[in-house]
Amino acid sequence: MVIRTLALTLVSGAALLAAPTKIGFVYVSPVGDAGWTFQHDQGRKEMEKALDGQVVTEVVENVPEGADAERVIRQLATDGCKAVFTTSFGYMNPTLKVAPNFPDVDFFHATGYKTAKNVGIYNARFYEGRYLCGVVAGKMTKTHVAGYVAAFPIPEVMMGIDAFTLGMRSVDPQAKVRVIWVNSWFDPGKEREACLTLISNGADVVTHHTDSTAVVQAVEEQHKAGKAVWSCSYHSDMSKYGPTSQLTGTTHVWGDFYTRTVKEVIAGKHPQVNIWGGFKEGMIKLAPFNKAVPADVQKMVMGIEAQMKAGKFSPFQGPVTAQDGTVKVAKGQLMADADIDAINYYVQGVDSPQPKQ
Amino acid sequence: MLNFISSILFATIVAGTPLIIVGLGELVTEKAGVLNLGAEGVMSVGAIAAFAAANFTHNPYLGILAGMAAGMIMSLLFAIAALTLMANQVACGLALSIFGVGLAAFVGKPYESVALDSVPPISLPLLHRIPVLGHALFEQQALVYFSWVLLAGVAWFLYRTKPGLVLRAVGEGPVSAHSIGYGVVAIRYQAVLFGGAMAGIGGAFLSVFYTPMWVEGMVAGRGWIAIALVVFATWRPLRVMIGAYLFGGCMIAQMFVQGSGVRLNVPSQWLSALPYLATIVVLVAISHNRSTIRLHSPASLGQPFLPDA
Numbered sequence: 001m002v003i004r005t006l007a008l009t010l011v012s013g014a015a016l017l018a019a020p021t022k023i024g025f026v027y028v029s030p031v032g033d034a035g036w037t038f039q040h041d042q043g044r045k046e047m048e049k050a051l052d053g054q055v056v057t058e059v060v061e062n063v064p065e066g067a068d069a070e071r072v073i074r075q076l077a078t079d080g081c082k083a084v085f086t087t088s089f090g091y092m093n094p095t096l097k098v099a100p101n102f103p104d105v106d107f108f109h110a111t112g113y114k115t116a117k118n119v120g121i122y123n124a125r126f127y128e129g130r131y132l133c134g135v136v137a138g139k140m141t142k143t144h145v146a147g148y149v150a151a152f153p154i155p156e157v158m159m160g161i162d163a164f165t166l167g168m169r170s171v172d173p174q175a176k177v178r179v180i181w182v183n184s185w186f187d188p189g190k191e192r193e194a195c196l197t198l199i200s201n202g203a204d205v206v207t208h209h210t211d212s213t214a215v216v217q218a219v220e221e222q223h224k225a226g227k228a229v230w231s232c233s234y235h236s237d238m239s240k241y242g243p244t245s246q247l248t249g250t251t252h253v254w255g256d257f258y259t260r261t262v263k264e265v266i267a268g269k270h271p272q273v274n275i276w277g278g279f280k281e282g283m284i285k286l287a288p289f290n291k292a293v294p295a296d297v298q299k300m301v302m303g304i305e306a307q308m309k310a311g312k313f314s315p316f317q318g319p320v321t322a323q324d325g326t327v328k329v330a331k332g333q334l335m336a337d338a339d340i341d342a343i344n345y346y347v348q349g350v351d352s353p354q355p356k357q
Numbered sequence: 358m359l360n361f362i363s364s365i366l367f368a369t370i371v372a373g374t375p376l377i378i379v380g381l382g383e384l385v386t387e388k389a390g391v392l393n394l395g396a397e398g399v400m401s402v403g404a405i406a407a408f409a410a411a412n413f414t415h416n417p418y419l420g421i422l423a424g425m426a427a428g429m430i431m432s433l434l435f436a437i438a439a440l441t442l443m444a445n446q447v448a449c450g451l452a453l454s455i456f457g458v459g460l461a462a463f464v465g466k467p468y469e470s471v472a473l474d475s476v477p478p479i480s481l482p483l484l485h486r487i488p489v490l491g492h493a494l495f496e497q498q499a500l501v502y503f504s505w506v507l508l509a510g511v512a513w514f515l516y517r518t519k520p521g522l523v524l525r526a527v528g529e530g531p532v533s534a535h536s537i538g539y540g541v542v543a544i545r546y547q548a549v550l551f552g553g554a555m556a557g558i559g560g561a562f563l564s565v566f567y568t569p570m571w572v573e574g575m576v577a578g579r580g581w582i583a584i585a586l587v588v589f590a591t592w593r594p595l596r597v598m599i600g601a602y603l604f605g606g607c608m609i610a611q612m613f614v615q616g617s618g619v620r621l622n623v624p625s626q627w628l629s630a631l632p633y634l635a636t637i638v639v640l641v642a643i644s645h646n647r648s649t650i651r652l653h654s655p656a657s658l659g660q661p662f663l664p665d666a
Contacts, residue, residue: 033470180616181615182629190608197609197613351618
């Protein structure tokens, strides 16, 4: 009798241990094959591969921010997910609303700033990649004008523009960056028009902070027609769409972070996550260089990347001067994380009127 | 400076063309008394059908035909529901637009990483040498020239031919038209199919010529803009074209202003809203005569036709 109970307990205990942990993912847009959500999905797949058999993931894509998001997050938690990753800023309040009802579930919110007992936040220092793209742009430009197709004037986008400009000006002091705001994260038609407008206004390197491959494609088209224009991609390596004209790009790497975090969740550790990682933490990676980028430029860029990895260099280390002349960071000083997170100004070198917020 | 103007004109015409094509199709449908709000969905399905066909056959023009056919099939569904089964037209149209967008996304999944070769524009022989206007007007895609021919054709058909008169009569007083002996439902079917074909072509333009790619959601609301254009243009073909170019023009102009480094103290959100505001304001201003509005708006728009009522 005792032996039977013991055996049953052992078997059921083993069964519980062996049952894969459910992990939920909420995406704001379709996965597609490049862009913000695609990179998160790549990370999820890497995590699944690394933790083969221990996890099973539940993914809901194309979830609008707001009431729908709350419903989906709640659904995932009710379905038995031990962790839920919500991958858009607009999911912040829905996540915080659902979290108290599920104290055993770990929630992780990307690009947010509010935390709770079981809500962690994670983000990546995209601006580090932007700086390096700016350096490459500065070395490759002949007209000393770069174009930037941007979505909304929020700090995340502004810091990218500023980092790119700082990088470009560090190797080309007369460089100018012109920005067009399309006021949409995703609108291939508008992005293409904005890109072509920038090119016809003299830009010969164009980058973007939008979610489609339209900018890279438009530049490739112009490049093939004989115009000496280049692009730097964002979110993903879009060289498939710009094989001859994409110089490099800033890609997001979430796989390592997801694997680390989910491992702790499986072990029942309820990790308190508040991470803003860059090259150092492996959360940002540069896309492969175009063949046209000279070897010495590549070496220089890799050198700066190594410095960032070692924590010895930050794109926002002094001196940093705003477009209107005020000195934001003195020489030898470092900009605090909280200040980087609140950037709402252009630095000198951006040749467009500052957007009001 | 002249190059600048030429570039802006060129981009304006490109941006306005899908709106003209879809808008004129919707205009004919509404003139017959049918309110088809499904343009967004039909455009999406037309876009993916055209993209798939162009990718398969390596011929963008076959893509246009495929887009047209797909548009007609989608609007046929609407016609059956709204004209034969006499369901509420507004509800059917909305359902069609949501269904179309989703269907296109589903069918288009395998095509998301495919890139089509861009189609070189067609330069009209001597005309394209004209200084500023030559590049802007006569070095465009085939569908741009088609949109001008379509405008002439629709205007001529509606106001100078008997079938066009009958169509307008069906839209104004279907009961009277029916009592004279015209097949109201049959004529409305044809109008809806035409509207669907045009929406399909408009979608084809977006995915094969404008940005040669397919991504879910790429129509980005242009179907709704075309529907609104028809109303604000008070159902007059030429005004649909004016509205479309005005809309496209404002969008392009504000981008040029932003990209030229000119210091304007206007928030970018205002500049983004400008095309919508400007189009509404201008069209309302030029069409404010109440009796003319009543003259051109189809009296039976949106009302189902019951022969024995």
